[in-house]
Amino acid sequence: MALRHAVLAALLHGERSGYELAKTFDVGVADFWYAAPQQLYLEIAKLEREGMLAGREVVQTSRPNKRVYRVTGAGLAELARFAEAPTKPIFGRDELLVKVHAADHLDPAPLLEQLAERAAIATAKIALFTRTLQRLRGELSQEQYLADGDQVGPYLTCLRGLRFEQENLDWCGQAAQVLRSRAEVRDPEPRTFHPQPHNHRKR
Amino acid sequence: MALRHAVLAALLHGERSGYELAKTFDVGVADFWYAAPQQLYLEIAKLEREGMLAGREVVQTSRPNKRVYRVTGAGLAELARFAEAPTKPIFGRDELLVKVHAADHLDPAPLLEQLAERAAIATAKIALFTRTLQRLRGELSQEQYLADGDQVGPYLTCLRGLRFEQENLDWCGQAAQVLRSRAEVRDPEPRTFHPQPHNHRKR
């Protein structure tokens, strides 16, 4: 049980519908948790049955109605229990890093493509997180907001997401540059790459 | 199917036993993939049955024997297929960030403890990754190694892990400082904290 706490935490600052929640989780909730929409609907339904969320219907003209949820006392208590329990280690799982780890034995071309793609995503997230931070702190400077603001939790996690993506972007650039220049040296005509099984190249 | 590629990638640079592999995966393979030992034994067995790994018995005196594995041609081909397929988005999942996200509604004391713990882990990983990088590049400077070295894949991913943990450490410090100073203002006697359900504090 882990997603439930992420859902509770995300709903602390005001009511949201399953769909709205799904959108933020789809982006990754500032990069620390991803969940598919279907998972969320399931989890929300379960949390409501258990009395940790209270839902209410919002009638909308010109759009399908929706059901918005808020965290109940029981939900907050559950979150508090979770917060006091020992934290599990980070769950880093990045396919791109697996690919780069194997780069010495693979065709560099697809890796370069995917590094570029990842860099583009990182750039988009940086923009998104930057806007989110500005929106949260409003008129205040970051220092002022961290001292006095009323949503420091989300501010801090968003800050982490921002820095993570900046780092990510930076690294993608470096990795791409390294792979590119090595590919040129090894093989000036990029079409003719052949994987080199296991021969640990001696310089 | 995802762990299998991480296993294949990890085995590219020389033979390892299940146990040895488990140790590196337990640290997180430079923070981009974590797996429990049991999971690895399972996956290794499956990969060997499918002909992607070739195992061989190593007899040891003064220790239980072990079985070491290397990647076969089929394994490398599978990895190449994987590398060319589109990459799934990052899988960030960090319980501590969920907790900090909810910080405005929680007792800061356990969060501070856990931020300190996380910072300690990050420090240890920084040391570990720094040593790993030094070991890989040997006499060479980083630039030279990235241009000429024979294991740039692992070097690049380890570099990413290092930077990630440096960032992590930094952020833990900042978050702890913010939560501490706010706790003092709000409640000079730390024993008397009571969660404040939902009242969005107005400045």
Place this chain on the structure above:
DNA sequence: CAGACCATGTAAAACGTTACATGATTCG
């Protein structure tokens, strides 16, 4: 009027975690 977005789900399959199990050897 097609494609994007709003809105919510169910069911089956794949994957990952936890608990259980075993047994040898080294170090203090």
Place this chain on the structure above:
DNA sequence: CGAATCATGTAACGTTTTACATGGTCTG
């Protein structure tokens, strides 16, 4: 001789992903 480390697994359980399903509205 007890604890730590080496070494390898099985079984049950819980979580996540993927595929399937549906239907209304808004924009160009």
